[in-house]
Amino acid sequence: MEPTVTICVPHHAGWQHLQTLLLSLHALAPDGPSYRTLIVDNASRDGSREMLDEQFTEVDILPLDANYGFAHALNLAVVHAQTEWIAFLNNDMRVHSRWLIEAMECAGRNNVDCVASRILSWDGTRTQFAGGEINLLGKGFEWTDEDCDVEAERDLLFACGGAMLIRRNLFVDAGGFDREYELIYEDVDLGWRLNLYGYKVRYAPRSRVYHRQHASLAQVEYRRKAVYYERNSLATMYKNLGAENWAVLMPALFRLAVHRTEALMQLPCDGYSHLCGVQAFFDHLTRWREKRRVVQSRRRISDEEIFARFFVSPMRLWGYTPKHTEVLRDSRYQRYREEILSIADFGLKSGGQG
Numbered sequence: 001m002e003p004t005v006t007i008c009v010p011h012h013a014g015w016q017h018l019q020t021l022l023l024s025l026h027a028l029a030p031d032g033p034s035y036r037t038l039i040v041d042n043a044s045r046d047g048s049r050e051m052l053d054e055q056f057t058e059v060d061i062l063p064l065d066a067n068y069g070f071a072h073a074l075n076l077a078v079v080h081a082q083t084e085w086i087a088f089l090n091n092d093m094r095v096h097s098r099w100l101i102e103a104m105e106c107a108g109r110n111n112v113d114c115v116a117s118r119i120l121s122w123d124g125t126r127t128q129f130a131g132g133e134i135n136l137l138g139k140g141f142e143w144t145d146e147d148c149d150v151e152a153e154r155d156l157l158f159a160c161g162g163a164m165l166i167r168r169n170l171f172v173d174a175g176g177f178d179r180e181y182e183l184i185y186e187d188v189d190l191g192w193r194l195n196l197y198g199y200k201v202r203y204a205p206r207s208r209v210y211h212r213q214h215a216s217l218a219q220v221e222y223r224r225k226a227v228y229y230e231r232n233s234l235a236t237m238y239k240n241l242g243a244e245n246w247a248v249l250m251p252a253l254f255r256l257a258v259h260r261t262e263a264l265m266q267l268p269c270d271g272y273s274h275l276c277g278v279q280a281f282f283d284h285l286t287r288w289r290e291k292r293r294v295v296q297s298r299r300r301i302s303d304e305e306i307f308a309r310f311f312v313s314p315m316r317l318w319g320y321t322p323k324h325t326e327v328l329r330d331s332r333y334q335r336y337r338e339e340i341l342s343i344a345d346f347g348l349k350s351g352g353q354g
Helices: 015-026 048-055 067-082 099-110 168-174 186-196 222-240 243-262 270-283 287-298 303-310 324-332 332-344 346-350
Strands: 005-011 035-041 060-063 085-089 092-093 115-123 127-129 133-135 140-142 154-156 163-167 201-211
Touching: 005 015, 005 067, 005 099, 015 035, 015 048, 015 092, 035 048, 035 067, 048 060, 060 067, 067 085, 067 168, 085 099, 085 168, 099 115, 099 163, 099 201, 133 332, 154 287, 163 168, 163 201, 186 201, 186 287, 186 303, 222 243, 222 270, 243 270, 243 324, 243 332, 270 287, 324 332
Parallel strands: 005 035, 005 085, 035 060, 115 201
Antiparallel strands: 085 163, 092 201, 115 127, 115 163, 133 140, 154 201
16 A cells, blocks of 8 residues: 655654654554655764664665754655655654554544644653744744643644644645754744645644653754754744734844843853854845745735734743743843833734733
8 A cells, every 4th residue: 555644754863762763653553544754864873874774674764965954854855755644753752553543533624734743741741742832032832731721622823843744735835844944943934834825733632742852952052052043033033924013023023132142141152142043044134035025925814813813922931941031031131022022012913912
């Protein structure tokens, strides 16, 4: 039987995590959809390719000549995958035996083309992702047990790229993940685009995976992640906001990014790394401008509808760690933030809450 789904897994080192994931895929319920597994190897040097050849001969491997990060690696995987559906999984996951069945049934039941799985802690006692949101600065938040009813299906702004299902032709038509992002917020950006184009992203609580939290991201040093958090959040807002809100909000976001880096200078190296992220946004400005043109030319849904449905806490304070949040809350940054967003008057324009 020809496979219906290609399960695409980006990988860079961490063989012990990948091995556990592949063993869990072997245990998927046999009455589920047929699938193939494609490992996109970002130039691992830990013997992963050799171990795959030895222990998992049925798995396809797409070897890359360098570490292209999460976004571009998965875009390349989709080029090689010719199935109707694509599933993305992080290499530090393991799946429930009915993970794929439940995701496909959710798609069929709701007539949607993109499904987000429920991500639980490794021991299954806590929910790490049951949906998510972003604030007015483009910073992302994942909903856990404290944020929502984790057992209820709902429409989302975005699916977590670590465990999602999407129809292949839709992913390609929407432009896939923005390769400039490399990692962090590439899934938020894709989900926002899908919603703008009139498609729905649906949360499937019974499609469960288990995650060693940040086992993959922990390999990336903070200085590099800080660049992505700043650059990619700015790019997400820059590309996806409609013209009126874009003109009002973007100047405020740039000013707040500078104030944020100033506040984080209290922490060793952190503030400078965030400032590098702001500069990195401007380094790519020509590309962001062209991508914004494409997004805005295809949009079918207004900002007002997006904000009313998905910007649940638009003023929510973001920090990478509790220490970052503490510094931002207790510094002049919080006052600047409230003043600038008040001047922007964005809550009234969006119809959002908060």
